[in-house]
Amino acid sequence: MLERPHSTQAGFVKALIIGLSxxxxxxxxxxxxxxxxxxxxxxxxxxAMRTVVAGLVLAPFAIVALHGKWNTLWRxxxxxxxMALVGVxxxxxxxxxxxxxxxxxxxxxxxxxxxxxxxxxxxxxxRVVPKKVVLIGAAVAIGGLVLVVGPGxxxxxxxxxxxxxxxxxxxxxxxxxxxxxxxxxxxxxxAATGLLLGSAVLATxxxxxxxxxxxxxxxxxFLAGTAxxxxxxxxxxxxxxxxxxxxxxxxxxxxxxxxxxxxxxxxVVFAALFAWLLLGEALGVVQLLGGVLILAGIAFVHxxxxxPIEVVTVVPDDEVDVRAVVGDVVNSSxxxxxxxxxxxxxxxxxx
Numbered sequence: 001m002l003e004r005p006h007s008t009q010a011g012f013v014k015a016l017i018i019g020l021s022x023x024x025x026x027x028x029x030x031x032x033x034x035x036x037x038x039x040x041x042x043x044x045x046x047x048a049m050r051t052v053v054a055g056l057v058l059a060p061f062a063i064v065a066l067h068g069k070w071n072t073l074w075r076x077x078x079x080x081x082x083m084a085l086v087g088v089x090x091x092x093x094x095x096x097x098x099x100x101x102x103x104x105x106x107x108x109x110x111x112x113x114x115x116x117x118x119x120x121x122x123x124x125x126x127r128v129v130p131k132k133v134v135l136i137g138a139a140v141a142i143g144g145l146v147l148v149v150g151p152g153x154x155x156x157x158x159x160x161x162x163x164x165x166x167x168x169x170x171x172x173x174x175x176x177x178x179x180x181x182x183x184x185x186x187x188x189x190x191a192a193t194g195l196l197l198g199s200a201v202l203a204t205x206x207x208x209x210x211x212x213x214x215x216x217x218x219x220x221x222f223l224a225g226t227a228x229x230x231x232x233x234x235x236x237x238x239x240x241x242x243x244x245x246x247x248x249x250x251x252x253x254x255x256x257x258x259x260x261x262x263x264x265x266x267x268v269v270f271a272a273l274f275a276w277l278l279l280g281e282a283l284g285v286v287q288l289l290g291g292v293l294i295l296a297g298i299a300f301v302h303x304x305x306x307x308p309i310e311v312v313t314v315v316p317d318d319e320v321d322v323r324a325v326v327g328d329v330v331n332s333s334x335x336x337x338x339x340x341x342x343x344x345x346x347x348x349x350x351x
Contacts (some may be wrong), residue, residue, distance in 0.1 A: 011254070012255075014254075015251050015254035016251075016263070018247050018250055018251040018254070019247070019248070019251035019252075019255060019263040020263065020266065021247050022243075022244050022245075022247035022251055022263075022264075023263060023264060023266040023267045023270055024270050025239050025243045025244035025247060026240060026244040026248070026264075026267040026270070026271075027240075027266075027268075027271040027273070027274055028235065028236065028239050028244075028270075028274055029050075029236050029240035029241070029244075029271070030271045030274065031271070031274040031277075031278040032233075032236045032278075033046055033050070033236050033240075035220040035221050035232055036220060036229060036232060036233060038220075038221075039218065039229075040214060040216025040218065041215050041229075042206075042211070042212040042213055042214045042215070043096050043099075043211075043212075044092075044096065044202055044211040045206060045212075045213045045214055045215045046215075046233070046236075047092050048199050048203045048206060048213070049199075049215070049233060049237070050233060050236050050237040050240070050241045051088060051195045051196075051199035051237075051241060052195070052196065052200075052203075053233070053234070053237035053238075053241075054195050054237045054238065054242035054245065055191075055192050055193070055194075055195035055196035055199060055242075056196070057237065057238055057242045058188055058191055058195065058242050058246060059192050059196070061188045061192070061246075062186065062188050062191075062192040062193070065186035065188050065189055066186065069184065072183065072184045072185050072189070073185070073189070073193065075183050075184065075185075076182070076183045076185040076190070079177060079180055079183070079185065079190065080185075080193045080194055080197065082173070082177045083177050083178070083191075083194030083197075084193070084194045084195075084196075084197035084198040084201060085197075085198070086170050086173045086174060086177065087170070087174035087177055087178070087194060087198070088194055088195060088197075088201075088202075089205075090166075091111075091170030091171055091173075091174060092198075093202075093211070094163050094164070094167035094170055095107060095111060095164070095167040096211060097159075097160070097163040098110070098111075098160050098161075098164035098167060099160075101157050101159055101160030101163070102157065102164065105150050106149075106160075106161070106164065107160070107163075108149055108268060109145060109146065110161065110164035110165055110167070110168055111164055111167040111168045111171055112145055112168070112264075112265055113165075113168045114168050114169075114171035114172040114175065114261050114264070115138060115141065115142075115172075115258065115261040115262045115264075115265065116138055116142065117168060117169065117172040118172050118257055118258045118261050119134060119135075119258065121176075122258065131304050133300050133301070133303055133304050134300070134304050137262070137298070137299070137300025137301035137303075138262075138297065138301070139297075140294075140296050140297040140300060141265055141293065141294050141296075141297025141298065141300075141301075143290075143293055143297075144265075144289075144291065144292065144293025144297060145265055145268060145290065145294060146290070147286050147287065147293065148268050148269055148287050148290035148294070149268065149290075150286075150287075171264075172257075172261065175258075175261045175264070178190070178248065178249045178252035178257065179252045179253060179257040179260075182253065187246060187249040187250040187253060188246050188250075190249055191242070191245040191249050194245070195242075215229075216229070217229050220232065223278065248260070248264070251263070258301065259301055259302060262294075262298045265294045265297075265298075266291070266294060266295075266298075268294075269287075269290070269294060272287055
């Protein structure tokens with residue numbers, strides 16, 4: 001899998017802000033969806049509703065972004081289908097099966113092994129051994145994730161663990177799909193169409209009773225009081241789904257699947273923070289230390305520098321005094337200009 005690296009520091013900072021915003025937005029979901037799940041809503045119904053509302057919210061922006069180029073949707077049809085079936089419906093389905101059989105902490109921990117899967121995928125497809133700094137970053141980040149989730153939550157039966165690994169594969173695939181060449185499809189259009197199609201798949205699974213599909217249109221506990229069911233659902237749909245998916249897809253296209261998958265680990269940290277602020281759930285020093293380790297792991301992964309790419313320019317034989325720049329060394333030559341290793345290459349680099 002090849003990805004476009006950020007070309008400037010300013011561009012990287014912008015992409016990083018968008019990626020962090022996506023993690024914050026995804027982190028909102030748990031605290032606001034929990035009152036619904038505790039008052040008659042099945043996970044499938046809640047997710048199907050949030051995704052269809054999010055898709056409808058993004059639809060006008062997608063239409064404007066497309067500028068009437070509807071054929072773009074057809075050219076990117078397999079990317080849209082992949083986002084809907086794998087990135088939205090498939091990952092959610094596998095995760096739900098997992099949490100029915102194993103603790104939520106264990107399911108989250110396994111699902112968020114996605115960055116490790118991406119590192120292994122790049123290793124297998126490019127046959128380039130990951131640099132030590134990437135392996136160290138991966139180990140540090142996963143160690144931080146264990147601390148945030150809680151080491152004591154790791155347990156479960158083989159079927160649940162297998163389903164959680166399927167969710168991890170789905171999450172890794174989501175980042176790969178988001179990082180693929182856009183074929184002219186704006187990120188907001190991919191998010192909108194993927195969410196709408198994914199919600200239709202989830203609703204169909206519910207209608208066929210593959211998954212429980214129940215909803216209770218009542219008032220639910222909300223902050224210090226109560227509110228209609230659509231208030232927390234609306235917050236999750238707009239912030240935790242529409243904004244989150246659009247920002248995540250945009251950032252992945254800018255940062256690449258591997259780095260964005262590590263940034264995505266911060267969703268667990270932000271989810272714990274929101275649960276502490278809004279639901280009063282415990283947030284201790286161990287969880288905070290885990291968050292710091294995840295940040296350190298991201299820093300290690302980002303510190304990897306792409307290997308220099310050799311650029312060869314052939315000039316006519318009668319050209320003379322051609323200057324070849326390799327690092328800081330300038331040599332006179334005759335016939336070829338060989339590479340510039342000082343600058344970050346503008347070509348694609350591996351995941």
